[in-house]
Amino acid sequence: MPSGRPARVETPAPGDPRLARLSLNQRTTANWSLREAIDGCVAAGLPSIGIWREPLAEAGLENGVAWVRDAGLRVSSLCRGGFFTAADAGARARAHADNLAAIDEAAAIGAPTLVLVPGGLPTGDRDLPAARERAADAIAALVPHARERGVTLGIEPMHPIYAADRGVVSTLAQALDIAEQHPADVVGVVVDTFHLWWEPGIVDTIARAGRRIVSYQVCDWITPLPPDALLARGMMGDGHIDFAEFTAAVAAAGYTGDVEVEIFNADVWAAAGTDTVSTLARRYVELVEPHL
Amino acid sequence: MPSGRPARVETPAPGDPRLARLSLNQRTTANWSLREAIDGCVAAGLPSIGIWREPLAEAGLENGVAWVRDAGLRVSSLCRGGFFTAADAGARARAHADNLAAIDEAAAIGAPTLVLVPGGLPTGDRDLPAARERAADAIAALVPHARERGVTLGIEPMHPIYAADRGVVSTLAQALDIAEQHPADVVGVVVDTFHLWWEPGIVDTIARAGRRIVSYQVCDWITPLPPDALLARGMMGDGHIDFAEFTAAVAAAGYTGDVEVEIFNADVWAAAGTDTVSTLARRYVELVEPHL
Numbered sequence: 001m002p003s004g005r006p007a008r009v010e011t012p013a014p015g016d017p018r019l020a021r022l023s024l025n026q027r028t029t030a031n032w033s034l035r036e037a038i039d040g041c042v043a044a045g046l047p048s049i050g051i052w053r054e055p056l057a058e059a060g061l062e063n064g065v066a067w068v069r070d071a072g073l074r075v076s077s078l079c080r081g082g083f084f085t086a087a088d089a090g091a092r093a094r095a096h097a098d099n100l101a102a103i104d105e106a107a108a109i110g111a112p113t114l115v116l117v118p119g120g121l122p123t124g125d126r127d128l129p130a131a132r133e134r135a136a137d138a139i140a141a142l143v144p145h146a147r148e149r150g151v152t153l154g155i156e157p158m159h160p161i162y163a164a165d166r167g168v169v170s171t172l173a174q175a176l177d178i179a180e181q182h183p184a185d186v187v188g189v190v191v192d193t194f195h196l197w198w199e200p201g202i203v204d205t206i207a208r209a210g211r212r213i214v215s216y217q218v219c220d221w222i223t224p225l226p227p228d229a230l231l232a233r234g235m236m237g238d239g240h241i242d243f244a245e246f247t248a249a250v251a252a253a254g255y256t257g258d259v260e261v262e263i264f265n266a267d268v269w270a271a272a273g274t275d276t277v278s279t280l281a282r283r284y285v286e287l288v289e290p291h292l
Numbered sequence: 293m294p295s296g297r298p299a300r301v302e303t304p305a306p307g308d309p310r311l312a313r314l315s316l317n318q319r320t321t322a323n324w325s326l327r328e329a330i331d332g333c334v335a336a337g338l339p340s341i342g343i344w345r346e347p348l349a350e351a352g353l354e355n356g357v358a359w360v361r362d363a364g365l366r367v368s369s370l371c372r373g374g375f376f377t378a379a380d381a382g383a384r385a386r387a388h389a390d391n392l393a394a395i396d397e398a399a400a401i402g403a404p405t406l407v408l409v410p411g412g413l414p415t416g417d418r419d420l421p422a423a424r425e426r427a428a429d430a431i432a433a434l435v436p437h438a439r440e441r442g443v444t445l446g447i448e449p450m451h452p453i454y455a456a457d458r459g460v461v462s463t464l465a466q467a468l469d470i471a472e473q474h475p476a477d478v479v480g481v482v483v484d485t486f487h488l489w490w491e492p493g494i495v496d497t498i499a500r501a502g503r504r505i506v507s508y509q510v511c512d513w514i515t516p517l518p519p520d521a522l523l524a525r526g527m528m529g530d531g532h533i534d535f536a537e538f539t540a541a542v543a544a545a546g547y548t549g550d551v552e553v554e555i556f557n558a559d560v561w562a563a564a565g566t567d568t569v570s571t572l573a574r575r576y577v578e579l580v581e582p583h584l
Contacts, residue, residue, distance in 0.1 A: 126534040128490070161453045163490035164532040165515045174492040198420070198455035200466040223457045227519035240456040242418040 009286045014045025018285045023048035023076040025262035029273040034059040044277045048074040048258040076258035078111040084138035085119035085131040107149040113214040120165040131168045136178045147186045154214040156190035172205045188214030197241045206249040213255045219263040233263045236283040247291035301578045306337025310577045315340035315368035317554035321565040326351040336569045340366040340550040368550035370403040376430035377411035377423040399441040405506040412457040423460045428470045446506040448482035464497045480506030489533045498541040505547045511555045525555045528575040539583035
């Protein structure tokens with residue numbers, strides 16, 4: 001079991017209307033291949049999946065496209081582009097090319113959104129404002145290709161715990177400052193409870209985001225924080241986040257898309273994938289879905 | 293050695309004018325008693341010390357007052373009051389009484405500032421906005437006594453990594469929203485590089501803080517983050533923080549007080565106190581002092 005909290009609701013059966021917007025972000029079941037994750041969604045009655053590029057590449061893009069289509073799943077997002085804060089021009093050019101490819105993959109697999117993780121500070125570089133400017137510039141450079149392919153870029157603000165090594169965009173307000181420089185159908189924002197639950201004024205900022213919200217991801221903030229900061233996420237209900245208030249704010253902003261459960265956690269990963277999916281489905285219908 | 297970085301400057305000798313504003317926050321040498329920390333400051337030529345209430349209580353307040361006076365040290369701050377986010381009225385009343393006592397101690401020991409750590413969410417409580425309101429209310433309730441004793445309350449915004457379990461005030465902007473409800477000579481803010489280095493717009497917000505800055509604390513953000521999030525701080529120069537820009541902003545805001553080095557880190561604590569003080573003095577004169 002990925003969580004010791006007693007079950008307060010039954011595991012919803014496939015076809016349960018409460019599952020209609022639930023998506024499995026593939027990293028939550030990190031030990032499953034893409035094929036296994038697709039099968040796991042179908043078996044549990046989840047209508048949607050958030051796909052990662054690495055397992056998609058392992059499976060082969062054409063296979064992935066066919067499997068998803070044959071399974072009748074939606075793809076809620078492709079994770080992930082970004083990582084374009086390098087200081088040297090060559091690395092930035094490579095990141096740009098890789099992001100163009102990611103946009104093509106998102107279009108091919110039918111993902112409406114490519115999630116963008118901005119990247120951290122280059123090694124030895126302490127100029128955070130400059131890295132943030134490079135991220136904004138790199139996003140702007142992707143806009144024409146994203147528009148052409150019909151893919152919305154989703155800027156993911158990340159918890160400040162990752163500002164140094166992963167994501168220099170640290171608040172939803174900051175992500176919106178970048179996104180609002182572009183048309184809303186091309187550049188949006190990813191709202192992830194783990195990253196944003198602490199942000200002062202978050203309810204108002206979610207309202208400001210409105211239709212810019214292109215992905216809603218849920219997991220919990222747990223304490224004590226697990227030793228590996230990259231695997232610090234908890235199952236909804238195991239931590240400190242008020243999913244009722246947060247989810248209601250996202251719904252009030254007009255978001256009608258899928259809700260991805262994305263959990264990076266060694267204990268969750270050690271559990272059987274089917275148990276993890278069953279647990280997250282219960283928690284979702286208990287804590288998140290009623291507020292959508 | 294608390295840090296493997298090669299020394300780029302000589303350890304400054306006692307009397308070196310570059311040490312004129314350097315303060316040892318006592319928790320940086322956690323294994324030293326108050327008596328040892330005072331002696332360590334004198335031996336290294338540090339003119340100031342940030343004192344913690346627990347070791348002060350162990351030494352006895354009268355002893356502490358006499359030792360500091362006889363050593364000719366300034367007390368840059370008393371750490372710490374706060375922890376007043378409890379939901380039940382009895383616990384809040386106890387926290388208020390404890391903070392009144394802390395204000396008295398600050399006045400007795402000659403600390404111009406009592407550092408306030410707001411506290412986290414009560415166990416099982418997920419209402420972060422309400423906890424933030426209780427913190428603001430508790431600060432307001434301390435204002436008359438602080439004014440009477442001539443002690444400035446220093447609200448310490450804490451890195452969002454601690455929002456759940458330690459400090460619900462997460463940004464300098466949020467701390468200022470609270471402080472600005474009160475006279476500037478009674479309620480100010482603590483600016484700590486570790487907590488605030490990632491905050492978007494921090495340079496402008498430091499300018500907004502101006503004379504509200506009642507304490508400037510320095511240490512670095514290091515990666516990978518050490519396993520215990522409460523002991524995650526690094527020696528200046530070992531991490532990602534741009535001390536030049538940050539310090540220049542604090543100086544431009546008009547801050548003329550002492551600069552406390554406050555490092556919670558198991559490796560630093562395992563080192564001999566004299567080595568730690570020597571290292572931090574070198575790093576300070578290399579990375580911080582030139583920008584004051």
